[in-house]
Amino acid sequence: MERIDRLLKPDGKNLSAVVFGKAGSGKSTAIEEWAKSAIKSRSYGKDWRLIYVSPKHEGFEGMKIGKKKITPQFDIEEVVGSLQKNRMAIWFPENMNSIDLEFDFLVSSLYDYKEANPNFSATIILDDAQVWVEARKTNSNEMKRLILTGRSKQIKTVLVSHGLVINKMLEGQVDLIVAFDSGNPIWWKSAQDRFNLDLETHSEALKSKPYSFLWYDMKDENPILFDPIQYN
Numbered sequence: 001m002e003r004i005d006r007l008l009k010p011d012g013k014n015l016s017a018v019v020f021g022k023a024g025s026g027k028s029t030a031i032e033e034w035a036k037s038a039i040k041s042r043s044y045g046k047d048w049r050l051i052y053v054s055p056k057h058e059g060f061e062g063m064k065i066g067k068k069k070i071t072p073q074f075d076i077e078e079v080v081g082s083l084q085k086n087r088m089a090i091w092f093p094e095n096m097n098s099i100d101l102e103f104d105f106l107v108s109s110l111y112d113y114k115e116a117n118p119n120f121s122a123t124i125i126l127d128d129a130q131v132w133v134e135a136r137k138t139n140s141n142e143m144k145r146l147i148l149t150g151r152s153k154q155i156k157t158v159l160v161s162h163g164l165v166i167n168k169m170l171e172g173q174v175d176l177i178v179a180f181d182s183g184n185p186i187w188w189k190s191a192q193d194r195f196n197l198d199l200e201t202h203s204e205a206l207k208s209k210p211y212s213f214l215w216y217d218m219k220d221e222n223p224i225l226f227d228p229i230q231y232n
């Protein structure tokens, strides 16, 4: 649980996190299991919310909190509205042309919730972040606000991506990388140069044991290999 908290809990201290690995390496499966533990944990407080964003429209199938089903929503206003009652919302963005505007609306709404309730906190998991963040040269103002000031507002961002270099602005704003098998040596150099992470040394181990992952907390700079998570 300590590790899950380190990844997901908006504790006001930790920066954004990146979960990284090639297609099928186990990222979504792991983050879903970890998120489910967070949802069950009382330590996140009753005013904490989890928002799972999935452009691929998969993840958290059949999700329930208590007896309540959490179904994916396509309309961002419904996502935001449902957060008033539910501990979690699943957003499946539909229109890639308006995804920026919708994301901005989500972020500004979370800041509004925070403004209205100082105990409010939230975690946004952006799955397949490469689909839309990577393609953009500039970040929207709300994305900037989220990445640069989310920590102090206890609104935490976790990016899940095929690539390690998601976004220039993020570089100084990430302090945890969870690396699954990245498949491709092209990431070794950026991992080293940008994050001081030696992926090369661990790449064979990650490759030879499918779904295993490397936990790299930049605060202690000591990457640790973990066996695949068990899930059902």
Ligand SMILES: Nc1ncnc2c1ncn2[C@@H]1O[C@H](COP(=O)(O)OP(=O)(O)OP(=O)(O)O)[C@@H](O)[C@H]1O
Binding pocket: 021, 022, 023, 024, 025, 026, 027, 028, 029, 030, 128, 162, 211, 228, 229, 230, 231
């Ligand atoms: N820990 C695990 N143990 C056993 N099987 C796993 C594990 N993690 C993932 N898998 C299997 O691998 C498949 C792909 O995993 P997952 O969808 O989590 O990959 P991903 O990294 O999110 O891929 P993508 O980038 O394409 O979204 C899963 O459907 C599951 O069958």
Ligand SMILES: [Mg+2]
Binding pocket: 027, 028, 029, 127, 128
């Ligand atoms: Mg996935």
